[in-house]
Amino acid sequence: MSGEPLLSEDELRALDRLRITRRRPTPTDQPGDWRTGRVGSGVLFADHRDYTPGDDLRYVDWNVYARLGHLVVKRFEIEENLELTLCVDRSLSMAGAKARAARRLAAALGYIALGRMDHVRLAFLPTVAGAPVELHRGKGRAGKFLAALEGTPDDGATAHGHDVARILSTTKRRGLAIVLSDFYEPQNLVASLAGLRTRGMDVVALHVLDTDDVDLTLGDSLLAVDRETGAEVKVDVTPTFLASLRATWHRRADSLERWCVGREIRYQRLEVHTPLWDVLAEMLGSGAAVGKAT
Numbered sequence: 001m002s003g004e005p006l007l008s009e010d011e012l013r014a015l016d017r018l019r020i021t022r023r024r025p026t027p028t029d030q031p032g033d034w035r036t037g038r039v040g041s042g043v044l045f046a047d048h049r050d051y052t053p054g055d056d057l058r059y060v061d062w063n064v065y066a067r068l069g070h071l072v073v074k075r076f077e078i079e080e081n082l083e084l085t086l087c088v089d090r091s092l093s094m095a096g097a098k099a100r101a102a103r104r105l106a107a108a109l110g111y112i113a114l115g116r117m118d119h120v121r122l123a124f125l126p127t128v129a130g131a132p133v134e135l136h137r138g139k140g141r142a143g144k145f146l147a148a149l150e151g152t153p154d155d156g157a158t159a160h161g162h163d164v165a166r167i168l169s170t171t172k173r174r175g176l177a178i179v180l181s182d183f184y185e186p187q188n189l190v191a192s193l194a195g196l197r198t199r200g201m202d203v204v205a206l207h208v209l210d211t212d213d214v215d216l217t218l219g220d221s222l223l224a225v226d227r228e229t230g231a232e233v234k235v236d237v238t239p240t241f242l243a244s245l246r247a248t249w250h251r252r253a254d255s256l257e258r259w260c261v262g263r264e265i266r267y268q269r270l271e272v273h274t275p276l277w278d279v280l281a282e283m284l285g286s287g288a289a290v291g292k293a294t
Contacts, residue, residue, distance in 0.1 A: 005150070006149060006150055007108060007111065015108055015111050015115070020109065047075050048075065049073055049075055050070075050073070051071035051073050061074050082116075082119070083118070083119040083171070083173050084118055085123060085171075085176070085177040085201070086109060086120065086178055087124075087125055087160075087163075087164065088125065089179075091125065091126060091228060092156065093158065094181070094208065096210075098209075098210050101272040102180040102208045103149045106122075106149060107145075108276060108280065110145050110146075110149075111142055114138060114139050114141055114145060117137065117138060119137050120135070120136040121133045122136065122149070123163075124152055125158075125164070126159060127163050128152060131170070158228060160179075160185075160188040160189055161192050161195065164192040174202075175202070176202045176203075177196045178206060179192065179205050179206065180208060181207070182208045182209070183207055190259070197263055204266045205260050205265055205266070206269075207269050208272065209272070210272045211271065211273065213249065219237060220237045221235070221237070253269060268282065
């Protein structure tokens with residue numbers, strides 16, 4: 001990886017104004033800063049309901065009774081810690097601009113979560129030697145979290161289905177799982193995303209794309225090498241070949257998006273030349289994992 005930090009000090013300060021969100025509640029006994037939507041005797045006011053005999057009188061809204069003469073009970077929204085699992089593709093097909101873009105976004109998302117006392121589980125695809133997951137919690141762990149993202153090399157071939165099974169074996173909690181990958185091999189991507197979703201996790205697929213992969217020069221003769229397998233093929237860049245390559249490139253992304261939408265997996269494209277803050281703004285606008293701090 002480049003010697004340049006993934007995130008500058010100015011970027012880290014700006015990230016303190018954001019938070020990680022998710023769509024569905026996940027039961028847990030840990031109090032924290034994450035709104036689940038589950039109603040109970042928590043600390044965030046949700047709404048009222050009519051009083052029924054036997055309700056705890058501590059939760060009667062006497063102000064409403066004084067104004068309207070109607071007994072209602074306050075309901076509250078429980079806050080809980082989020083468990084965020086970041087699955088970062090480090091296979092050789094990601095090497096270069098895609099790896100840098102994916103790790104910068106993963107760094108931003110993890111830093112936001114750590115600042116809100118959420119649990120961050122960092123996992124690489126392929127998994128690294130030893131434990132398949134690093135657990136981080138609290139802003140004091142941000143340095144080690146960022147160092148792991150910066151220092152873990154790109155290596156190995158895509159086997160996301162097998163790797164995600166190892167990652168899932170390390171936790172019994174549901175949570176939010178974000179997979180950052182170029183989804184190089186369709187069968188493995190289906191297995192990995194489906195495995196996370198079957199476990200009941202809220203899943204976001206961030207599809208890392210580099211337009212330079214299909215920005216070839218007409219008339220060139222190239223030796224194309226598969227980074228993961230080493231397979232080689234000679235290619236003449238003709239108008240027909242270039243049109244077919246670009247059409248296939250877009251078709252694969254569109255197909256993945258349709259597959260995700262059909263399985264309640266949030267999908268977003270991460271083009272490597274798009275500034276980080278534009279990506280985060282798009283995630284904020286679409287509700288895909290990022291929200292403003294309250």
